[in-house]
Amino acid sequence: MSRDISITVTRRVLLPDQRKLARLERAPELGPNILFFSGGSALNPLCRVLVRYTHNSTHLITPFDSGGSSATLRKAFNMPAVGDLRNRMMALADRSVWGNPEVGRLFATRLDKGASPSELKAKLAGLVEGSAPLVAAIPDPLRKIVRTHLGFAAEALPAEFDLRGASLGNLVLVGGYLNQGRHLDPVIYMFSKLAMVRGTVRPVVSQDLQLTARLGDGSTVVGQHLLTGREVPPLASPIRELYLGHDGDGRPAEAPVIRDKVRRLIDKAELICYPMGSFYSSLLANLLPEGVSRAIRDNACPKVYVPSTGRDPEVVEPGVAFQTAELLRYLRQGREDIPAAEVLHYVLVDRDRGVYPGGVDEDAVRALGVRLVDASLVKQQDPERLDPEALAGVLASLV
Numbered sequence: 001m002s003r004d005i006s007i008t009v010t011r012r013v014l015l016p017d018q019r020k021l022a023r024l025e026r027a028p029e030l031g032p033n034i035l036f037f038s039g040g041s042a043l044n045p046l047c048r049v050l051v052r053y054t055h056n057s058t059h060l061i062t063p064f065d066s067g068g069s070s071a072t073l074r075k076a077f078n079m080p081a082v083g084d085l086r087n088r089m090m091a092l093a094d095r096s097v098w099g100n101p102e103v104g105r106l107f108a109t110r111l112d113k114g115a116s117p118s119e120l121k122a123k124l125a126g127l128v129e130g131s132a133p134l135v136a137a138i139p140d141p142l143r144k145i146v147r148t149h150l151g152f153a154a155e156a157l158p159a160e161f162d163l164r165g166a167s168l169g170n171l172v173l174v175g176g177y178l179n180q181g182r183h184l185d186p187v188i189y190m191f192s193k194l195a196m197v198r199g200t201v202r203p204v205v206s207q208d209l210q211l212t213a214r215l216g217d218g219s220t221v222v223g224q225h226l227l228t229g230r231e232v233p234p235l236a237s238p239i240r241e242l243y244l245g246h247d248g249d250g251r252p253a254e255a256p257v258i259r260d261k262v263r264r265l266i267d268k269a270e271l272i273c274y275p276m277g278s279f280y281s282s283l284l285a286n287l288l289p290e291g292v293s294r295a296i297r298d299n300a301c302p303k304v305y306v307p308s309t310g311r312d313p314e315v316v317e318p319g320v321a322f323q324t325a326e327l328l329r330y331l332r333q334g335r336e337d338i339p340a341a342e343v344l345h346y347v348l349v350d351r352d353r354g355v356y357p358g359g360v361d362e363d364a365v366r367a368l369g370v371r372l373v374d375a376s377l378v379k380q381q382d383p384e385r386l387d388p389e390a391l392a393g394v395l396a397s398l399v
Helices: 019-025 044-050 068-076 083-094 098-109 117-129 143-158 167-181 182-192 259-269 281-287 292-298 322-330 362-367 388-398
Strands: 034-038 060-062 201-202 210-215 221-222 239-245 271-274 301-303 348-349 373-374
Touching: 019 388, 034 068, 034 281, 044 281, 044 388, 060 259, 068 083, 068 167, 068 362, 083 098, 083 167, 083 182, 083 239, 098 143, 098 182, 117 143, 143 167, 143 182, 143 362, 182 201, 201 259, 201 362, 210 281, 259 292, 281 292, 281 322, 292 322, 301 322, 322 348, 322 362, 362 373
Parallel strands: 034 060, 034 271, 060 201, 271 301, 301 348, 348 373
Antiparallel strands: 210 221, 210 239
16 A cells, blocks of 8 residues: 655756746646745735746735725724735736736726815725726626625725725725625635636735834834835834734734644745845744744745845845844744754845845855855846846746
8 A cells, every 4th residue: 555755855956947947937837836925015026927937826925014005994994904915916917817907907006195085985986886997997707896895895984984095906805805704815715716816825814913123222113114114214223023013002912823724835835935025024024923933844845035135124234144044033933943954945145246235244144054045136237126037037946
């Protein structure tokens, strides 16, 4: 009687492996399962390229956004943020499928910040009725589903809700969330199927919590939007501890535990990528829930960190070695006995062309038990941005 046997195999890979990439382009539906821990929009250009090589990537997204339209909806409905989920689904959607470009335009549209409350309510009513051009352009059955969910959201909005700058995509997802008994997964699943999203997108947890940071000067910052340097000036003091708390008081909340379905997503990954983007609020925030580190350690697949090029306002103490050490600290979750090889194997950089504030100290990275891999990832004319074409090819070649 046969039985399953698990072994670990090591092999050499070429970065990028053009022959492998050519094979993947012929059958992306059979492509590798690359898992990303991320949030925000930094990964969207990469995703639009990655779908050429695989339709099986997995994206665990932070639901802790506390700025803009997401913040207004979170306060109104005591719910996790949906904006980053919407962004990622649209980045992975197959725009060639009938109806998807129209849905994409609707999801990317925001209501006018300068309009009056009565004008905005009339605009939303027209969208729900289907008479507004943005909705009328969407073919059925997508149009009916969009209208239905917008209607649920419009009915549930508090009378004092401020619609200025509201994201229509967020309102559609909120309507689905309310219609599904305040569960995100069913509405994400449905829209992923309707928009032909070429990958799996899920929140790492679904609790309504606030990202909180204790700084080196002893102060506490509550809210993701206060860390990113976009809505307020960048931090003057470095982040010493990142944790999840409740709104306003700065006290740590009981760490949420990832669900079994999230644990299974991590377990199935063939490559785990800790990608570029806002270092604390997009990457490390995903590692805070209980069970993430354990699930990563239990999966023997390759694990790679891709540091951002250019300046990250969240990182007061720059340098690839420092960020690698911080990443390991959060992956270990206080367990210093965990070998680096269980949670991180490679740091992927482009030292010739990339701009890395604080520098790339290979000896310091190696001292952490991690290998630095130097690859062509940046275009000469744009040294502060990773080239999505190059990075997608390297990641797909690593599997």
